[in-house]
Amino acid sequence: xxxxxxxxIKFLLIVITLVYLFVLLIFPNxxxxxxxxxxxxxxxxxxxxxxxxxxxxxxxxxVVSLSLLITLPLGILTSITLVRDKFFGxxxxxxxxxxxxxxxxxxxxxxxxxxxxxRGLLGALLDPLGxxxxxxxxxxxxxxxxxxxxxxxxxxxxxxxxxxxxxxxxARTLGASRWQxxxxxxxxxxxxxxxxxxxxxxxxxxxxxxxxxIISGNISGVTQTMPIYIYDAxxxxxxxxxxxxxxxxxxxxxxxxxxxxxxxxxKKI
Amino acid sequence: MSISVQHLHKHFNGFKAVNxxxxxxxxxxxxxxxxPSGSGKSTILRCVAGLEIxxxxxxxxxxxxxxHIPVEERNVGFVFQHYALFKHxxxxxxxxxxxxxxxxxxxxxxxxxKQLLELVGLTGFEGRMPSQLxxxxxxxxxxxxxxxxxxxxxxxxxxxxxxxxxxxxVLRSWLKKLHDRVGLTTLLVTHDQDEAFELSDRILVIxxxxxxxxxxxxxxxxxxxTDFVATFVGETNRVEGMxxxxxxxxxxxxxxxxxxLKERTKATVLFRPIDVYVSSQKEKEDEVPGTIxxxxxxxxxxxxxxxxxxxxxxxxxQIPKGVxxxxxxxxxxxxxxxxxxxxxxxxxxxx
Numbered sequence: 294x295x296x297x298x299x300x301x302i303k304f305l306l307i308v309i310t311l312v313y314l315f316v317l318l319i320f321p322n323x324x325x326x327x328x329x330x331x332x333x334x335x336x337x338x339x340x341x342x343x344x345x346x347x348x349x350x351x352x353x354x355x356v357v358s359l360s361l362l363i364t365l366p367l368g369i370l371t372s373i374t375l376v377r378d379k380f381f382g383x384x385x386x387x388x389x390x391x392x393x394x395x396x397x398x399x400x401x402x403x404x405x406x407x408x409x410x411x412r413g414l415l416g417a418l419l420d421p422l423g424x425x426x427x428x429x430x431x432x433x434x435x436x437x438x439x440x441x442x443x444x445x446x447x448x449x450x451x452x453x454x455x456x457x458x459x460x461x462x463x464a465r466t467l468g469a470s471r472w473q474x475x476x477x478x479x480x481x482x483x484x485x486x487x488x489x490x491x492x493x494x495x496x497x498x499x500x501x502x503x504x505x506x507i508i509s510g511n512i513s514g515v516t517q518t519m520p521i522y523i524y525d526a527x528x529x530x531x532x533x534x535x536x537x538x539x540x541x542x543x544x545x546x547x548x549x550x551x552x553x554x555x556x557x558x559x560k561k562i
Numbered sequence: 563m564s565i566s567v568q569h570l571h572k573h574f575n576g577f578k579a580v581n582x583x584x585x586x587x588x589x590x591x592x593x594x595x596x597x598p599s600g601s602g603k604s605t606i607l608r609c610v611a612g613l614e615i616x617x618x619x620x621x622x623x624x625x626x627x628x629x630h631i632p633v634e635e636r637n638v639g640f641v642f643q644h645y646a647l648f649k650h651x652x653x654x655x656x657x658x659x660x661x662x663x664x665x666x667x668x669x670x671x672x673x674x675x676k677q678l679l680e681l682v683g684l685t686g687f688e689g690r691m692p693s694q695l696x697x698x699x700x701x702x703x704x705x706x707x708x709x710x711x712x713x714x715x716x717x718x719x720x721x722x723x724x725x726x727x728x729x730x731x732v733l734r735s736w737l738k739k740l741h742d743r744v745g746l747t748t749l750l751v752t753h754d755q756d757e758a759f760e761l762s763d764r765i766l767v768i769x770x771x772x773x774x775x776x777x778x779x780x781x782x783x784x785x786x787x788t789d790f791v792a793t794f795v796g797e798t799n800r801v802e803g804m805x806x807x808x809x810x811x812x813x814x815x816x817x818x819x820x821x822x823l824k825e826r827t828k829a830t831v832l833f834r835p836i837d838v839y840v841s842s843q844k845e846k847e848d849e850v851p852g853t854i855x856x857x858x859x860x861x862x863x864x865x866x867x868x869x870x871x872x873x874x875x876x877x878x879x880q881i882p883k884g885v886x887x888x889x890x891x892x893x894x895x896x897x898x899x900x901x902x903x904x905x906x907x908x909x910x911x912x913x
Contacts, residue, residue, distance in 0.1 A: 459646035465633045466640035467660035481650045
């Protein structure tokens with residue numbers, strides 16, 4: 294009797310999980326795929342290679358990769374400083390790192406806008422030099438760096454605490470320079486955190502909408518990224534373009550995840 | 563290689579962790595820094611290694627001033643209490659690390675690691691990760707790793723502190739044999755006096771950042787230089803007496819100090835439980851009557867807590883188990899005691 298009721302509970306739990314995942318995740322996404330490919334592969338190809346679609350794809354690629362190139366080393370460096378150095382104001386800075394989590398991304402972009410915009414304090418200085426930040430790629434990258442800033446720092450921090458100083462001290466006594474110690478002892482010990490941080494930053498950068506919308510000025514064919522392109526297509530009733538755009542974005546996200554998992558399994562690097 | 567440390571000071575935010583320490587270690591010697599935790603002994607070791615920069619003072623290795631030479635250029639082997647193995651590397655890679663950073667050719671490197679695995683008795687474990695090893699095995703890997711670059715000296719910071727008693731003894735005698743064989747100048751930091759006694763040619767007792775005594779184990783045990791050494795090393799009866807007519811009086815006992823002490827001042831008398839002579843009949847005039855209050859089993863020795871009949875004085879004696887049994891020393895037994903060896907620390911009289 295008791296065993297029977299236990300089995301029943303188990304069965305119910307599985308059903309609930311499946312229904313939940315199906316309703317929210319599996320069905321909508323497969324429906325999306327179906328809608329995207331319904332008119333045929335040729336239409337899919339044509340609508341995903343328009344000038345606007347390709348421009349959005351290129352911008353997304355640039356924003357994601359360049360923002361990661363900035364947050365990764367700086368995130369690790371900031372993490373090391375925050376964990377290891379005891380300086381005045383460390384606690385305050387430590388709290389400040391979470392600001393992009395706490396405040397809506399649009400506000401961050403707005404702050405960047407008011408600082409680097411043509412009438413902003415720094416924007417007014419850069420504009421005469423021909424350097425454009427807002428309504429251009431640099432601003433979009435800055436906004437993405439802003440929203441992804443905490444991920445690497447927060448993922449790497451706990452691992453650094455756990456690592457402590459002894460392994461590094463040991464490396465130094467064995468004749469390793471500071472650089473060799475960083476390369477062969479510190480960074481490999483942080484690998485899991487670095488991968489998790491990149492993974493979260495990557496997803497966030499890929500899908501960022503609000504911040505990019507504000508800072509890019511949404512100039513189609515110039516500063517649009519994939520999420521904004523999809524949004525625009527949808528608003529203008531270009532459903533086919535919206536669907537293909539969505540599928541491309543999903544494919545990019547999965548490919549990124551796949552590569553990161555490959556790296557995680559790789560023992561060498 | 564020899565070590566010479568001169569007037570070493572190390573302050574942390576105003577706290578004097580090491581306060582004017584000077585000592586030297588001869589080539590091939592095994593010296594222990596013995597002291598309670600927080601005494602500054604680890605800091606001294608870390609200064610010798612170059613992991614801490616001294617506030618002032620000089621450190622020489624083989625007559626060369628290394629005070630300002632960075633740690634990676636000192637070529638010292640260092641073993642940490644918690645092993646500090648590289649968790650993401652195999653046993654082989656851990657041991658090979660010091661050779662890899664020196665860009666030793668692969669063939670030579672492999673050969674050397676093989677030899678070291680044999681030396682520490684871990685042949686066949688090269689492919690394991692540190693997490694797959696026991697504590698004792700990890701510490702042996704750490705030792706092999708420290709020895710790989712053929713260091714000039716070996717520095718051990720509480721190397722067996724994280725291991726259980728039995729394993730500690732096994733590794734201790736193994737380390738002793740290793741030192742006899744390799745003959746590397748070794749500096750050991752420990753709070754365990756048995757460890758220091760068994761391994762070292764010489765012991766430096768450290769307390770509050772300063773050297774209390776620098777001598778052989780035998781001298782430290784038999785002739786402690788300070789009150790602290792006598793209390794810290796071995797078990798001790800520590801009593802306070804009063805100086806009267808040149809003698810230190812404690813209850814019915816009168817101790818004769820080696821130096822002239824100031825009259826009517828307090829003096830500390832220290833004597834070891836094994837230096838208390840206990841008999842069931844009065845044999846000599848200076849034996850004092852007492853009663854056994856409690857006993858404690860210590861393995862080969864029996865510990866007796868004896869209350870003196872004259873006043874409220876208690877002392878601890880340790881006698882061989884056989885003797886205790888023969889004489890029928892149990893709780894409530896009336897006995898006679900005498901202190902055969904003692905040390906007095908008090909205010910010296912200046913004439």
